[in-house]
Amino acid sequence: MQCENRVQDPIDDIQAIFDKIQKWKERAGDLDQQEKMVAKKLQPGEAIKIHNIKTAMTKMNQLKPEIGLTDDEISVILYTSLDQDWMTNLILLQGEFLKWFNLNFEGESREELDFMESKQDIWLSTTTLAMEIVTAYGKLTSGQEIILTTKWWEVQRY
Numbered sequence: 001m002q003c004e005n006r007v008q009d010p011i012d013d014i015q016a017i018f019d020k021i022q023k024w025k026e027r028a029g030d031l032d033q034q035e036k037m038v039a040k041k042l043q044p045g046e047a048i049k050i051h052n053i054k055t056a057m058t059k060m061n062q063l064k065p066e067i068g069l070t071d072d073e074i075s076v077i078l079y080t081s082l083d084q085d086w087m088t089n090l091i092l093l094q095g096e097f098l099k100w101f102n103l104n105f106e107g108e109s110r111e112e113l114d115f116m117e118s119k120q121d122i123w124l125s126t127t128t129l130a131m132e133i134v135t136a137y138g139k140l141t142s143g144q145e146i147i148l149t150t151k152w153w154e155v156q157r158y
Contacts, residue, residue: 001130014076017069017100020069051092056092076119081097085150087126099115
């Protein structure tokens with residue numbers, strides 16, 4: 001929610017992320033070499049059972065200086081890759097996360113424009129849902145671990 005206050009126009013931030021990732025990938029060479037480099041760089045250092053914000057944040061912090069990303073840009077990538085059905089558990093949709101690195105952002109293709117529009121919508125919905133979670137959690141006087149259940153989340157969300 002703090003990041004949301006700093007991100008005034010998500011489209012500008014998303015475009016900046018596109019540009020940084022594209023420059024980072026281009027240093028690897030042609031498209032085939034870029035794909036191999038991305039796959040190698042995104043490999044986890046140790047085996048993970050589930051891809052969540054914690055594991056992805058560890059990997060992104062390793063890549064942060066190499067790509068030139070800011071903390072807010074990392075937050076945009078991660079929080080627009082959340083599985084909103086499991087949002088209170090901070091589980092990522094691995095495919096959505098990987099799209100940030102696998103799509104080619106060289107031009108303004110339909111795929112790129114759709115992705116950008118989708119990520120803007122997801123960012124706005126995620127920050128709204130996060131505010132609702134924090135508010136609901138603050139009202140709990142006991143049994144706060146209940147927020148990790150899908151039943152609690154579905155009731156809050158719908």
